[in-house]
Amino acid sequence: MYFCYAEDSEDVAKAQFQKNSKPLKEKTTKAERRALQEAQRAAKAEGKKAGATSGVSAPTSKPVKQPNQKKDVTLLASSSTAVPEKKGGEKSLEKDRKKETVPHPRMQFDDKSRVEKAKKRSVVQQTEARNRVEIFRHLPQYERANQLSDLESKFFQLDHVHPAVYEVGLRFLAGDIMWSNTRCIAMLQAFKKVIEDYSTPSEKTLSRDLTAKINSSVSFLIECRPLSISMGNAIRFLKALIQKSTLAQTDSEAKASLCSDIDRYINEKIILADKVIIRHAVTKIRDGDVLLTYGSSSLTEAILLHAHELRRQFRVVIVDSRPNLEGQSMLRRLIEKGLSCTYTHINGVSYVMHEVTRVFLGAASVLSNGTIYSAVGTACIAMVAHAYHVPVVVCCESYKFHERVQLDAICSNELGDPDVISKVPGRMNNPLDDWASKENLQLLNLVYDVTPADYVSMIVTEYGMIPPTSVPVIVREYCREHILI
Numbered sequence: 001m002y003f004c005y006a007e008d009s010e011d012v013a014k015a016q017f018q019k020n021s022k023p024l025k026e027k028t029t030k031a032e033r034r035a036l037q038e039a040q041r042a043a044k045a046e047g048k049k050a051g052a053t054s055g056v057s058a059p060t061s062k063p064v065k066q067p068n069q070k071k072d073v074t075l076l077a078s079s080s081t082a083v084p085e086k087k088g089g090e091k092s093l094e095k096d097r098k099k100e101t102v103p104h105p106r107m108q109f110d111d112k113s114r115v116e117k118a119k120k121r122s123v124v125q126q127t128e129a130r131n132r133v134e135i136f137r138h139l140p141q142y143e144r145a146n147q148l149s150d151l152e153s154k155f156f157q158l159d160h161v162h163p164a165v166y167e168v169g170l171r172f173l174a175g176d177i178m179w180s181n182t183r184c185i186a187m188l189q190a191f192k193k194v195i196e197d198y199s200t201p202s203e204k205t206l207s208r209d210l211t212a213k214i215n216s217s218v219s220f221l222i223e224c225r226p227l228s229i230s231m232g233n234a235i236r237f238l239k240a241l242i243q244k245s246t247l248a249q250t251d252s253e254a255k256a257s258l259c260s261d262i263d264r265y266i267n268e269k270i271i272l273a274d275k276v277i278i279r280h281a282v283t284k285i286r287d288g289d290v291l292l293t294y295g296s297s298s299l300t301e302a303i304l305l306h307a308h309e310l311r312r313q314f315r316v317v318i319v320d321s322r323p324n325l326e327g328q329s330m331l332r333r334l335i336e337k338g339l340s341c342t343y344t345h346i347n348g349v350s351y352v353m354h355e356v357t358r359v360f361l362g363a364a365s366v367l368s369n370g371t372i373y374s375a376v377g378t379a380c381i382a383m384v385a386h387a388y389h390v391p392v393v394v395c396c397e398s399y400k401f402h403e404r405v406q407l408d409a410i411c412s413n414e415l416g417d418p419d420v421i422s423k424v425p426g427r428m429n430n431p432l433d434d435w436a437s438k439e440n441l442q443l444l445n446l447v448y449d450v451t452p453a454d455y456v457s458m459i460v461t462e463y464g465m466i467p468p469t470s471v472p473v474i475v476r477e478y479c480r481e482h483i484l485i
Helices: 002-020 030-054 069-101 112-121 147-152 163-174 180-196 206-224 229-244 251-284 298-309 327-336 346-355 378-387 418-422 468-477
Strands: 289-294 314-320 340-345 358-362 365-367 372-375 392-395 448-451 458-461 464-466
Touching (some): 163 180, 163 206, 180 206, 180 229, 180 251, 180 298, 206 229, 229 251, 251 298, 251 392, 251 458, 289 346, 298 327, 298 358, 314 327, 327 340, 340 346, 346 378, 358 372, 358 378, 372 378, 378 392, 378 448, 464 468
Parallel strands (some): 314 340, 358 392, 392 458
Antiparallel strands (some): 365 372, 372 448
């Protein structure tokens, strides 16, 4: 009796539990939940449409509440919308980071639409050169036959260009100012005159309006000749100074401060830096040395002359190349000072390298990976010296250092006038006189090349003598002074 009573009590308890408990929700798939949500939206839209056509607001009946179904739908909607918002936020952050870190892209001159727009804005006559080398079509190259005379005739039409900037641009275009130090100093001195003659218009601030004036001058100089890397660093320095000028300063105070900062930049970063480099580099010259140099570098020439003044007994080998043959002027100056010199062209460098004890080279820039960006032919000299196990010493001021990394001389370079290399001095009948009329003939006159860090033994700067692997340290620790000086 007792056992049967226990079974009956269990059945009663089960029945009572089933009566009081809610039915379990059927598990729905993602597709079913989405279909249900679309059906609810369609029903709501039809109700609104019917109410609008009848003119009477249709009574809205409460939908039958299904257990936990609304919660699942809202969770699905929120999760589906939250994920794209997160991704969009991450993308915007990445874009902001890229804007801060990536420099402004240089104009690609194989983009025809952008080139046409640039031509319309340009002051200098720009006729694209014929028979261009295809691999260098992304770099600017124009016919220079009438550029100088055309620009000279526009002197009274260029109201927005300061006369000092106009004069420097003419000298750039004519080739009177060739290399990086002299070009940078001439540009900064022209900008100094622009600042001295500047007056802030009403309802404008000095920091913004003067920056616009400097940008206009920079655009004009670029049309005359592309800027060197050191000139770009100097322009960044000047713009940073202009942006720091405050409204509390008067125009005269701000202009006096900017002019003194320009003078200090030229003095500290170029003139005094060269003197310190000369003192460092001359310690590497010993009696009996045979020193080889390439082209004409004012810094290398000063090092050789200072070593001669210290009574060091050495001989100099000057290697030169067409079309500029600037080594001849350096050879003439060294001989006048009493130095013993040998002169040869670059095609004979392998015949004289066996007697050379050290190579001294200048540089237009030193890049972040230790690559030397210098006059075309420098890489050839360094490669031959490396093959003969001759140490290569590069002398360069730190204001020419740049965070750019470059592995070749194709992506970024400057193209010179091809007519210059077609003319051979001393020849009456030149077979290349009408080279432009021959469609299957292209002449390439590169201005710079890139020397790998493996071919360089030492880089002498005002901060000391460093290996090429230490260039990123100089860029990180000291080159910020160009902006914060």
